[in-house]
Amino acid sequence: MKLKVCGMRSEENIKGLISQINPDWMGLIFYAKSPRFVSKDFADSIKDLDISKVGVFVNTNLEEIKKAISRFDLHTIQLHGEESVDFTRSVKQETGLEIFKVFSVKENVDWKELESYLPYVDYFLFDTFTKEYGGSGKTFDWQILKSYPFEKPFLLSGGLSLENIQDIQKLQSEIPQLIGVDINSKFEVEPGFKDIDKIGEFWEKVRD
């Protein structure tokens, strides 16, 4: 199982995360309406930290993504809005980086809609639908994922916490394509600042 910790921006907090947990990815939110928004002023303190940085974008343009890649030395692009297949293809082709395409789940998922994204995406990521796009701390009905029809691996997100570890473990044993978890607001001391010990407690139980 892989771990992504999302919504960070403090140098000290990220250094603590690296030394105590060393997750597979650490997410930076480039969505200005988010309380976890990372402005370019943070770049100098974060850029050279030794961790795979995921830039989380919501319906932005390629130019903004390219600027953030060079400012923050991003490893992965997470498209968390209603980005089209054409846009996703451009991001993959023009950046050559790893791509997470997010689908925000309401009552169910039309799997056919995901099919044309397959060539341009490294992982799908399933989050809970909200007007704010992400960081809601809310879960969706994870049973929907049992009908996931592709071989493409995916990450689970949306309200993951110490309270739903058993459900995560059960899903892990039932769906082999579920290769990672993405945690965020349920591990915060305040927006953008994580409780590393709490993450440790979670990861101890969820990792393989």
Ligand SMILES: O=C(O)c1ccccc1N[C@@H]1O[C@H](COP(=O)(O)O)[C@@H](O)[C@H]1O
């Ligand atoms: O965290 C945010 O503020 C955010 C804003 C806009 C898009 C995505 C955002 N975060 C992503 O939300 C999910 C789930 O977060 P939570 O566990 O429900 O708090 C996660 O994938 C973050 O990358």
